Amino acid sequence: MHKRITIPTWYYTHFGADYSLDIPAEGFGGWHKTELPLAPKHTALCVMHAWDCPDRAQVPGIYNAVEYLPRANEILRNTMPLLIKAFRGAGMQVIHIEGGDYVHKYEEYKRTMKLIKNKLPKTKTLAKPAPDKTSKALREFRTAHVHPGKENVEDINAACKIRDIHPSARPIPGEHMVTQSDELHAVCDLHGINHLIYAGFAVNYCLLMSPGGMLDMSRRGFLCSVAKEATTAVECDFSARTEMAKQLALWNVALTFGFVYELSDLTGRLSS
Numbered sequence: 001m002h003k004r005i006t007i008p009t010w011y012y013t014h015f016g017a018d019y020s021l022d023i024p025a026e027g028f029g030g031w032h033k034t035e036l037p038l039a040p041k042h043t044a045l046c047v048m049h050a051w052d053c054p055d056r057a058q059v060p061g062i063y064n065a066v067e068y069l070p071r072a073n074e075i076l077r078n079t080m081p082l083l084i085k086a087f088r089g090a091g092m093q094v095i096h097i098e099g100g101d102y103v104h105k106y107e108e109y110k111r112t113m114k115l116i117k118n119k120l121p122k123t124k125t126l127a128k129p130a131p132d133k134t135s136k137a138l139r140e141f142r143t144a145h146v147h148p149g150k151e152n153v154e155d156i157n158a159a160c161k162i163r164d165i166h167p168s169a170r171p172i173p174g175e176h177m178v179t180q181s182d183e184l185h186a187v188c189d190l191h192g193i194n195h196l197i198y199a200g201f202a203v204n205y206c207l208l209m210s211p212g213g214m215l216d217m218s219r220r221g222f223l224c225s226v227a228k229e230a231t232t233a234v235e236c237d238f239s240a241r242t243e244m245a246k247q248l249a250l251w252n253v254a255l256t257f258g259f260v261y262e263l264s265d266l267t268g269r270l271s272s
Contacts, residue, residue, distance in 0.1 A: 007269045009036040010228075010260035012251055036259070040270075044093035044193045045227075046184070047084065048200035048207055050076060050169035054159055061155025065148035067240065071232040072201045076166045082267055083199055083230045084169065090270040093191055096170075096177040097184060097200070097212040100163050109177040116186035169200075181216040188222065195223040197261060199230035204249035207231060214257045225258035226250065227266060 010033050018027025053073065056063040063069055087094050096108070103109045131139075144150050171177055178184045188194070196217060198207050203226060208214050214224040233246035250260050 004037050004039045005269055006035045007038045007261065008033055008265040009038075010250075010254065010262070011036075012254040014255050031254075038269075039195070040090055040092050042193055043195040043197060044095050044188065044191070045084065045087040046095050046097055046196045046198045046200075046212070047080070047169050048097040048198060048212065049099065049210070050080060050096075050166050050200050052076075052164050052166040054162065059155040059159045061148075061152035062159045065152045065156065066234075068202055068232045068234055075201075075230060075232060076168050079230050079263060080166070080199065081168045083227055083263060086267040086270040088172070092270070093193060094171070094175050095184065095187060095196075096165070096175065097179070097210075098165065098177060099179050099210065100160065102164050103177060103179055106165075106171060106177055108171040108173070108175050109179075112176045112178060112183070112187060115176075116183060116190060119186035119189060120182050178212060180211045181213075181220070184212045184217065185220055194221070195225065195258070197225045197227055197266075199227045201232060202234045203231040203253070204233045204245055208249070208252075214253065218257050223258045224253070225261060226253045227261050227263060229263040 010031060012031055013029025016027050016029050017024040021027055053059075053062065053069055056069075084094060098109075143153070148156055165171075176187045178187060184196075188196070196214075198214065200207060206213060207226070218224050228250060231246075233243065233249050235243060235245045239245045254260050
C-alpha cells in the first residue's frame with residue numbers, strides 16, 4: 001500500500017489553561033479524535049520486546065516484580081496478531097525491536113545487519129563510568145528495596161536465559177529485526193520511513209526509554225506514535241486498579257512524540 005490514507009487519530013490539546021478555575025489545567029482542550037492522513041509508504045509498525053514469558057508457576061519471581069506480565073500475555077494472545085496482520089496485509093513495514101542473545105538465531109536479524117552494515121556509524125560510544133564502593137552500595141540497595149527485590153533475581157535471570165519472542169509476534173521472512181537505535185534508524189533510512197507506530201511493552205518504560213524507543217527516535221527526527229490496545233504500562237500500587245500510568249503515558253506520547261491510534265481504526269482502514 002503506497003497511497004496516502006486517512007485514519008481516525010487521537011490527539012491531546014494541551015493548552016487553554018483557564019485561570020478562573022481553581023485548577024487552570026482543567027481548562028485544557030483535552031483528548032480529541034479526528035481524521036488525519038497516514039502515509040503507509042513512510043510508516044512502520046515497531047513491535048518492541050514482545051517476549052514469550054514462562055508461566056508464573058515456573059518463574060514466580062519475575063511475576064512478583066513485573067506485575068504487567070498477565071496483561072502483556074493477554075495482549076500478545078489476542079491483540080498483537082490482529083495488529084501485525086493488518087500492517088502485513090497492507091504491505092507496510094513491520095520492524096521487530098528486540099534485546100538479548102536470542103536475536104542471533106533469527107535470519108531476519110542476520111539479514112538486517114548485512115543490509116545496514118554500511119549505514120551504521122563507525123564511532124563507538126564512551127565507556128560506562130567505573131563504579132566505586134558507594135555507587136555499588138547504592139545499586140545493591142536499589143536491587144533489594146526498589147526493584148526487582150533480591151528474592152526475585154534468580155527467577156528473572158532464569159527467564160532471561162530462555163527469553164524469546166512470543167509466537168504471535170515473531171518475524172516472517174523479509175521483515176527487519178534490530179536491537180539498537182542506530183540500527184532502527186538505518187532500517188528506516190533504507191525504506192524512507194519517518195513515522196513509527198509502536199506496540200509492545202511497556203509504554204512508559206521500554207517503548208519510551210530503551211534503545212530504539214521513542215525518546216531516542218524522536219530526537220533523531222522521527223514521529224513516534226502508539227497503538228493503544230497493543231501495549232500496557234508499568235503500574236504501581238495506587239495506579240494499577242485504574243491503569244492510571246498507562247493513561248498518563250498515552251497523554252505523554254500524544255503531547256511529546258506523536259499520536260495515539262486505536263486497534264479497530266488501524267485494522268479497519270489498513271484492511272480496506
